[in-house]
Amino acid sequence: MNFKNKIKITVNGKQMQIFPKYSLKSLITKLNMPINKIAIELNKKIIDKKRISKIQLKKDDKVEIVHFIGGG
Amino acid sequence: MVDKKFKIGNKIFNSRLIVGTGKYKSFSECAKAIKTSGADIVTVAVRRVNISDKNKARLMDYIDPKKITYLPNTAGCFTAEDAIRTLRLAREIGGWRLVKLEVLGDKRNLFPEMIETLRSTELLTKEGFKVMVYCNDDPLMAKRLENAGAVAIMPLAAPIGSGLGIQNKVNIKIIRQQTKLPLIIDAGLGQASDATIAMELGCDGVLINTAIAKAKNPIQMAEAMKLAVISGRKSFLSGRISPNLLGSASTTNRGII
Numbered sequence: 001m002n003f004k005n006k007i008k009i010t011v012n013g014k015q016m017q018i019f020p021k022y023s024l025k026s027l028i029t030k031l032n033m034p035i036n037k038i039a040i041e042l043n044k045k046i047i048d049k050k051r052i053s054k055i056q057l058k059k060d061d062k063v064e065i066v067h068f069i070g071g072g
Numbered sequence: 073m074v075d076k077k078f079k080i081g082n083k084i085f086n087s088r089l090i091v092g093t094g095k096y097k098s099f100s101e102c103a104k105a106i107k108t109s110g111a112d113i114v115t116v117a118v119r120r121v122n123i124s125d126k127n128k129a130r131l132m133d134y135i136d137p138k139k140i141t142y143l144p145n146t147a148g149c150f151t152a153e154d155a156i157r158t159l160r161l162a163r164e165i166g167g168w169r170l171v172k173l174e175v176l177g178d179k180r181n182l183f184p185e186m187i188e189t190l191r192s193t194e195l196l197t198k199e200g201f202k203v204m205v206y207c208n209d210d211p212l213m214a215k216r217l218e219n220a221g222a223v224a225i226m227p228l229a230a231p232i233g234s235g236l237g238i239q240n241k242v243n244i245k246i247i248r249q250q251t252k253l254p255l256i257i258d259a260g261l262g263q264a265s266d267a268t269i270a271m272e273l274g275c276d277g278v279l280i281n282t283a284i285a286k287a288k289n290p291i292q293m294a295e296a297m298k299l300a301v302i303s304g305r306k307s308f309l310s311g312r313i314s315p316n317l318l319g320s321a322s323t324t325n326r327g328i329i
Contacts, residue, residue: 011123012120012121012122012123013120014123014124031121031123031126032126032127033121033126034130036166037130037132037165037166038121038165039118039161039162039164039165040164041161044157046160046161046164049164064120065120065121065123066118066119066120066121066161066165067118067119067121067130067131067132067165068116068117068118068130068131068132068142068144068162068165069093069094069116069117069118069119069131070092070093070094070095070096070099070102070116070117070131071092071093071094071115071116071117071145071147071281072092072093072094072095072115072117072145072147072232072233072259072279072281072282
């Protein structure tokens with residue numbers, strides 16, 4: 001795989017490499033995340049899930065994907 | 073005596089027992105305990121998805137948020153900003169507005185940081201959240217939370233997960249007398265009798281996690297807690313006798329041989 005063109009982003013604290021112009025929706029699909037069970041932050045801003053196909057990821061973007069877990 | 077409805081922020085619930093979903097051995101055990109408890113509100117936490125294990129089981133696959141009310145919490149938050157960020161994310165997952173605010177001040181005793189808790193209550197209420205507030209058993213702070221817009225006051229019985237039971241009944245009674253808001257004992261209960269005592273003090277409900285999840289038999293304890301809450305509530309509504317230092321014979325002396 002050619003990594004030269006790829007850009008680095010951070011997803012849930014882990015570094016990932018993606019091709020430029022990769023959309024947030026593509027990332028969520030690639031990670032196999034059920035959209036109705038998660039919330040997404042991009043660089044500490046909450047993203048409207050309806051808009052994720054319109055958002056292109058950029059170098060050094062920080063994505064947080066959260067869901068509900070057990071808690072008291 | 074007919075009981076009044078258990079109403080939080082304009083929504084009516086059947087069970088006065090709220091159950092946490094943490095610390096269970098598995099999601100299936102958690103789901104079974106919840107079903108047995110009869111609870112119709114469960115607390116849940118917001119955390120990062122494990123992106124390296126895409127097929128890992130999820131809480132929502134076991135406990136259907138359409139059938140049971142999820143109450144997102146702010147566990148692990150130590151500032152108002154952390155708590156607000158967490159609850160905004162919870163709202164984004166699926167529109168939850170009824171939330172449990174919990175801002176801690178100390179990692180060992182897990183007591184609430186009340187200055188940040190009060191600030192968070194004000195900010196979240198302004199944003200349209202209906203905030204159920206985990207707090208200290210301090211009547212003055214409880215009043216401030218009420219004035220800030222809290223929809224339920226949730227004082228601790230004892231430190232979270234300690235199982236010590238209600239340590240300050242007097243304060244709980246004072247808070248009961250001063251507020252019409254739902255009063256729910258949030259943390260520190262250990263056994264069924266603790267839940268009954270909370271209800272007998274006039275609380276509207278109890279929130280229990282560790283005492284059920286870490287019991288040797290969580291499913292049976294869930295049932296015990298369900299019955300304890302019902303029992304305590306009925307006892308409270310029935311109007312107990314006045315305590316008396318001296319005896320009062322149950323059998324008349326008339327006709328004694």
